[in-house]
């Protein structure tokens with residue numbers, strides 16, 4: 001029950017869905033938690049402090065320690081205030097879980113600039129801004145001799161890593177988050193920071209109608225609470241996982257392979273189009289497993 005005792009954790013988008021489950025479990029495990037959520041619609045419209053306040057009330061009712069914060073993570077000043085809230089109220093920051101997100105699905109041929117920008121902004125910039133302020137704090141702490149395990153946990157998606165129709169904006173952001181995670185791990189490892197990302201699949205308001213229904217009996221693989229134990233594990237100070245992306249669904253934790261070099265053609269000269277036409281035919285029928293290969297996936 002106290003796997004996270006002494007840890008200070010921020011969870012963004014923790015008013016609902018997956019983030020709420022992460023925050024509740026980590027608080028039950030003894031972490032002091034900043035519950036961030038702007039309280040927007042699924043498409044990112046509006047704001048309401050109630051979802052963040054509700055999760056915070058649930059945590060307190062369970063005897064946990066937390067504080068609610070409802071600024072947007074995609075805003076520079078909101079993200080700075082989020083990181084400062086953890087440090088000012090709880091004296092430190094050990095774990096940042098970037099989870100807040102929205103959807104504006106549209107086929108590429110019909111997508112508006114606003115639909116593209118808003119999704120890229122909340123996900124990609126909404127991961128960057130809090131990570132930026134956490135990273136500079138963690139670097140300064142390390143240089144001042146305060147050497148502790150720090151964990152950055154990002155939220156990617158198979159929609160980006162495997163590609164899902166109708167989600168070029170969301171997929172681009174989520175693939176970008178996976179790359180950002182790998183680079184953050186390489187940059188921040190020297191300060192004791194481990195960076196990982198999850199690509200979750202669960203039933204929330206974002207996946208309504210796509211994910212499995214609650215089974216009549218037995219284990220419910222779509223329950224969003226199934227994702228939280230792995231996130232909490234990544235947050236523990238004894239965890240040594242870093243630089244990875246994990247697909248998480250129900251009782252499955254699957255390490256994803258990053259972009260990798262595959263089949264090659266090579267000559268000791270500059271290619272001509274004509275020679276490429278002949279040689280590239282060996283690539284033409286190569287297909288990699290896509291999102292269709294996932295059983296009972298969501299987004």
Ligand SMILES: NC(=O)c1ccc[n+]([C@@H]2O[C@H](COP(=O)([O-])OP(=O)(O)OC[C@H]3O[C@@H](n4cnc5c(N)ncnc54)[C@H](O)[C@@H]3O)[C@@H](O)[C@H]2O)c1
Pocket residue numbers: 012013014015016017018019036037038039040041042044051071072073074099100101102122126155156157158199200201202203204205206207298299
């Ligand atoms: N549910 C799934 O199966 C699934 C699959 C892959 C990835 N994800 C990702 O998991 C994360 C959580 O999604 P969810 O399914 O729990 O959705 P959700 O809609 O239930 O929760 C997301 C929360 O983020 C908040 N939010 C939105 N914009 C914000 C901003 N700018 N600042 C702060 N908070 C903001 C919303 O108010 C909402 O409460 C998202 O990043 C989503 O893309 C979910």
